[in-house]
Amino acid sequence: MPAPDAPESRDREPSERDALPVSRTGPASGRPLRSAAFRWFLGGQSISMVGSAMSPVALAFGVLEVTDSAAWLSGVTTAALVPMVAALLLGGGIADRYRRDTVLCLTSLGAGLTQVGVALLLLTDQHPAFLVPLSALNGIFQGLTTPALRGIVANLTAARGIQRASSLLASVRNATRIIGPTAAGLLTASVGGGWAIAVDAVSFLLAAACFARMSLPDLPPRTAGGSTMLGELREGWGYFSSRPWIWTVTLAFAVFNGLNMGVWQILGPVIAKDTIGAASWGVVLSARGVGALLTSVVMVKLTVRRPMGPALSSMSLAAVPLILLGAGANTFWLAAAAFVAGVVAEFFTVVWETVNNTHIPERLLSRVGAHDEFWSFVSIPIGQLSTPFLAAAFGTTAVAVTGGGVAAAAMLVPLLVPSLRKIEINRNDD
Template identity: 30%
Template structure:
């Protein structure tokens, strides 16, 4: 049984408010996808080598993970819009500084690391808020909004690296950094136009108390913390190793061009999964989403066993479908089940939990694969993901969660 939310009550999805939000989130995502590609090229071009690349990427991601909870607490106290504008301005300043440094000279490695740490800190303010306002910019249409966002995210993820490659070939890393800076500016201007309700809470923020209240809201929902517990394990053992080992094995076995085409199949599947999730909300969204997520499993087997490329492509397409469908069900459930006054803090716990062991999984996957072989590690990932999907289906709070329609948010 499903609920047809496309014809449900509530204002139309593509209002001016949602269009501006949609454009801001899309252009911001494009900048986030292009940034690491340009950053790697810039660091290598300045002669800082692979170690410099690792330090630069860690400088950007580390503060985001560490400070995400503070970003969620501040967003719930001050309301998201001013924090989003501030975050984009800080990100603009950091990347603008690096772009100017690359255009006019040769920035030192510490200078690059500082700009990326500032960027990562601002991202910790940006991420909870940009997700938390979906119910407000798409009142009564949260499911449709998340499906549309997932489709576009898949398209940007598919096309962003190609755009970055063209910019690098035609103009070089400095112009890539100028482009990233421009995405921050455009996102900031679009966010400024959003009409959001409410103002800052009374009094000064009590960040630690607000974080504890966010934890209470998070921990009081068994379906929520149970899923995150599963994804902490999957981040370490499945999603962390996935990109490293799939890229390594497929490139070594099939060549770089074949790997690019296979990843395109994955991206096309993600777009298809977003469309499949668009019109109907299942009566048990997380149960249905977990069953679709199981489509992510076969690709590990086919890659490890060096199956014919057509089978690998089909499996990677299915993996994109399954992960995208799960993402829509999950985002919609969180944004509609959690009260608006604590949503940003809960989202901060959700993002932090989902991300925190992914870098560890990436770092460990290479040494473990060298010691045990890539195929056993990929097969182990498939086994763990199978157990993870079974766990999601078996947990009563997850299996039994029913959708709710969010109350239309007011605007001002």
């Protein structure tokens, strides 16, 4: 969950950002594709995201093929989520303390090797219990990766290039969300989920090779008696907690994420397995990617002076697919709602990533982002573990419809904070 800075800090932060190392391959131009380091980063991320977009569908139906159990699917998924969330804060400290290209290279390599193991277990029809330790290890690598991704754009570009870079990355990410789920659904329906996970494993390894070619400048040497890792983590927490409108949005997304991920990722495949099928479920997920892709292309040029009000208000529409899922909607209506959810979610994401990279000091980006993601993600394992039991007690319809309604309301609560509505995005000319 991206976290912007407060407006009152703008005047004093540019000097902090300018003093920090960035890529010397052309960030000042505001045209990120002129930077060789950014091109390697974009290539690595593109490859990795193709595999990652396939993984949720493949893993979900791979586990259901063996067990036909929502509880086991919840357990395997949560086994990755809990370590991921736990590793976020440490990952924020590491990413602000060491070169982010090195961090990404090592974590992608580790994630690729763990996915090789997951693919082998699925291809040999092993019990999902054997997936748990590998999923946990993969979650740790993902938790260490995420904060580095939050901060590295500011290393690779500057000024107007930040929004351009964010939009390029968003466009690629959303294109993979169109291709990945559909491809995973077709592969799973034809030859099994293990092959789609194998593609994800290869994508991580190729991404690690790309990140190794980025070659960002070394960080300034640390002086004797300088800040410790613990001290730097405390500094990130102080920055995050001193801005109420940041943690207000974070808490709202904690509610939204717990409900959305519990219903959509756990009940979604279970309901789809008995109704529209794996291939159609992949189409529904891809429809969300189509909406997000179109929005990310538009956002290259679109500027809203005070965007947080529209961004959060529209995010309430992202909960509509949960309600339709519970109501037993067919593939067409689920895909249409998912498309709208993709539009509003991407609008919010691009806005918030731009604010995040332009208003938070570069040296704190990963740590502040890690706190934001930790507190907004910590509810996801709770939601995913509790959803099967709630569905058994109250029925899938009641859980999905109620969860969607509460998630929609949660997105509107932060708008009660006046400073949030006043946040502005200023786009500098080249």
